Amino acid sequence: MSSSNKSLTNKLVVSLMFTNNLGEEYVCLTCSKPCKSAHGYINLITHLRINHPTYLEDAGRAAKDRNSLRLPVIDEASRSIFRWCEWVVMNRLPLSSVERKMTRKNASLTPIAKNTLKRYLMRIFESVEARVAEELPSTFGIVLDGCTFSGRHYIAIFAVFNDPKMCRGTPAQDDPDYRLLHSTHSCRSFNRPLRNAKSRSAPCMTTWRSYRALRTRV
Structure with missing residues (x-):
């Protein structure tokens, strides 16, 4: 048991x-x-x-x-593997660190081999990649955001698109803040930023294949 x-x-x-x-x-x-x-x-x-x-x-x-109660019932082996992956990724440690003598001596997690950790990290990556590819529509926008941390430059790639499931709230015209803003500015000046935003975002429309190529180059 x-x-x-x-x-x-x-x-x-x-x-x-x-x-x-x-x-x-x-x-x-x-x-x-x-x-x-x-x-x-x-x-x-x-x-x-x-x-x-x-x-x-x-x-x-x-x-x-199926987890009918929607409770987080996770076996000990899965929890231990996740903690190892989290530890290595979040602290940017080499995979071989899990096999170091002092790491195993002081860690309360079940020991894991470097190759085993690598295999599970690749499975996580492939699972997330498949989910992203499944949820993205045929066309979407690409947003790039760069930052520098400890002298190293990072770039994040965001895929943005309209999700009908997430856009079922109250229409903007029914919001009191919208009406206040609309009454403060003229229709002409109020609509200009929206037109500019649409024209700037249009070149960012691409396909999933282009996104993967872009990510590979980066």
Whole structure:
């Protein structure tokens, strides 16, 4: 039995392995057998222990796959790997630092090899890259933002686009601040900045392929 399965509480196990029909009546998702639980989860856990000996492993997989309660149920191995990745990336450390004797002596994390860390970092990169490619529309704008930190120059690349899901708020014309601004300035002077902004952003429209090429050159 893994440590991650041991950390599952009875409440979480019941929520993953049963459905609550009415009040005290529950139905097992594995065998569809109805069970009653007047006080606590003893009867339900007993049913699982007798009829489904691997219920902890099943609940652990269910928590990972769908997590019906939307709780952060993360096994210890995944948490340790994430902490190593975070430590190395945020502090700009060499990958070999995870194999240093003093690092392993003083770190409370499970030891990890340099090649293993590199493999997981690449998986994270590929996962994020695939998600960005999936969410970006066919055309979008590119915004470049540069800064200097400790004598080293950095450049950030932002992809901007209109997302209908994020633009469902109150129309600007209905906002009192908009009406106040509109009444203060003439329509001609008020609309001029918008026209200039559109003309400046037009050359930034590109495709995902162009974005990847730009990122590679940078």
